Amino acid sequence: MPKAPSDDAALRAYLAVAAAGGDEVAASRAAAEAVAADPWRVVEEAGALARAKIRRAPKDGALSRALRLRAPHLSGVKVSQGQPIPTLDPERRKALGAWDTPRSMARRLVGLLAGQDGGLHGPSLDPACGAGALLLAQAERGGGGPLIGEDVHAAALAVAQVALPQAQLRQRDGLAEPSAIDEEPPAILLINPPFVRAEAQDKATRAALVRRLPWLIGRWDLSIPFLILALSRVRRGGLAAMVLPSPALAQPYGLPLRQRLLAEHGLITLTDFEGFTGAGASVALGLARAHAPHDGPCWAEGPKATALLGLHGAPIHPKIRAGDPELAARARRSGQVLGDLFEIDTGVVAHGPGGGKAALLSDEPGQGRVPYVDAQDLKVGRVRYLWYAPERMHRAKRPALFLGPKLLIQRITPPGQVLVSLDEGDTFAGHTLNVLRPRAGACLDGVTALEALGRVQRLLRHPLTPGLLRLERGPRLDLYPHDLAAIPLPPGWLRASDDGDLGAAYGLSPAEVARLVSFGSP
Numbered sequence: 001m002p003k004a005p006s007d008d009a010a011l012r013a014y015l016a017v018a019a020a021g022g023d024e025v026a027a028s029r030a031a032a033e034a035v036a037a038d039p040w041r042v043v044e045e046a047g048a049l050a051r052a053k054i055r056r057a058p059k060d061g062a063l064s065r066a067l068r069l070r071a072p073h074l075s076g077v078k079v080s081q082g083q084p085i086p087t088l089d090p091e092r093r094k095a096l097g098a099w100d101t102p103r104s105m106a107r108r109l110v111g112l113l114a115g116q117d118g119g120l121h122g123p124s125l126d127p128a129c130g131a132g133a134l135l136l137a138q139a140e141r142g143g144g145g146p147l148i149g150e151d152v153h154a155a156a157l158a159v160a161q162v163a164l165p166q167a168q169l170r171q172r173d174g175l176a177e178p179s180a181i182d183e184e185p186p187a188i189l190l191i192n193p194p195f196v197r198a199e200a201q202d203k204a205t206r207a208a209l210v211r212r213l214p215w216l217i218g219r220w221d222l223s224i225p226f227l228i229l230a231l232s233r234v235r236r237g238g239l240a241a242m243v244l245p246s247p248a249l250a251q252p253y254g255l256p257l258r259q260r261l262l263a264e265h266g267l268i269t270l271t272d273f274e275g276f277t278g279a280g281a282s283v284a285l286g287l288a289r290a291h292a293p294h295d296g297p298c299w300a301e302g303p304k305a306t307a308l309l310g311l312h313g314a315p316i317h318p319k320i321r322a323g324d325p326e327l328a329a330r331a332r333r334s335g336q337v338l339g340d341l342f343e344i345d346t347g348v349v350a351h352g353p354g355g356g357k358a359a360l361l362s363d364e365p366g367q368g369r370v371p372y373v374d375a376q377d378l379k380v381g382r383v384r385y386l387w388y389a390p391e392r393m394h395r396a397k398r399p400a401l402f403l404g405p406k407l408l409i410q411r412i413t414p415p416g417q418v419l420v421s422l423d424e425g426d427t428f429a430g431h432t433l434n435v436l437r438p439r440a441g442a443c444l445d446g447v448t449a450l451e452a453l454g455r456v457q458r459l460l461r462h463p464l465t466p467g468l469l470r471l472e473r474g475p476r477l478d479l480y481p482h483d484l485a486a487i488p489l490p491p492g493w494l495r496a497s498d499d500g501d502l503g504a505a506y507g508l509s510p511a512e513v514a515r516l517v518s519f520g521s522p
């Protein structure tokens, strides 16, 4: 019987090729071939090496399989100073969103296809295949259809080709214009898209993509255009098995993806969220029929797509059950929202190109300084003083925003109660707070501005409010002015007595209130 390769066979093969002057692609291929008898070892061990770059060892040492260069007497493959060795390349990894899918998750993802009509047959495409985890999981299920993989990363592709000799792999940018290469639309899409936050993207490439894809909004991460473009390639009625990063399902910038998934494609399965090592976001696994909207639940016991599309942020979250969107609709029956009566904006950015906050903020009052609080100050009950110098600030706002009675509302609100404070003075607020004040000439139901603000404070502090917001707009932490502006104001709320019951004012039963509250609680 052939001997199984040693635990460090892939690393030793990589080092040998690197020592002979081979580049990352050649060394990664050699690593893969050294463990080719076990395709999962190829994907996992050689796949990890493929994400490394070759550098000269700074000293003698022992190289661990996690590519840490440790003291020579510790366990690992011995290397000498100056020898070419694989080293971690976190910057490139981040720029490519190259977080490979763990074996168990890859198997569960393709497992979602089981039992679906067409889940096994026809060509399967992974347009960001990396070292081939998803294609290998699909091959294991033995459907027999052609396996097609694409990626921009040549070394990862070289590894995938060893794990999957039968697959058709090619180097291709998944964000490029569609080309003649897509002769036959795939029947099955397998995808764990690159999750690359806005700040980690190349600015020029990002600007070019926005020009080409004008539906991109806000600080979108790369998974948004990637998923939308990939879905558009699948044949009508084909199946898409997707690893979906949580921000794409909750953040305002993910709206174009959510709307398409619900309105143009047919989401049929969504799992609970789970952690994903490295990527810095949790993920859910989803299954959709491409270009085939449907009228059934979008996930087990979930609502229909039309009900989700009726919610403001078209949220996609497995906690939402059929019937929940109707609760939000009931709370909205009065038709009036906070934004009708109140002006809402974020506070000043109290620093600018000339320097940080320290230059403008002081603990002491003084000539030209105004009282100032940010979210942290509110929490600890402190007031500071701001030298209000618009030319030195990124976002100075109008001073009038801060004059007179107003509410100061924390922008990043962890689950639980919203932090909100009534300010009767002329305190300026930092950008970690939202400011809410009556609009000039707004009809406040016959009560004073101060009384109305007290009632709105009560409404915002009620646990039902974050629950309603998170049901409608997704379970995210940021509370933007437009989120606050859209909060429904129950009829008569501004002049109701202090013990007025918000649930009853919205026309909801105690059980319905409890259900809504559960969306906002930890």
Ligand SMILES: C[S@@+](CC[C@H](N)C(=O)[O-])C[C@H]1O[C@@H](n2cnc3c(N)ncnc32)[C@H](O)[C@@H]1O
Pocket: 096, 097, 098, 099, 100, 101, 102, 126, 127, 128, 129, 130, 131, 132, 133, 134, 150, 151, 152, 153, 156, 172, 173, 174, 175, 191, 192, 193, 194, 195
């Ligand atoms: C989250 S990983 C998934 C890899 C593999 N499918 C898996 O599940 O293990 C994302 C992959 O997208 C690739 N990638 C990043 N930008 C790309 C682009 N513009 N076109 C194609 N692939 C890209 C990365 O190299 C990486 O392999």
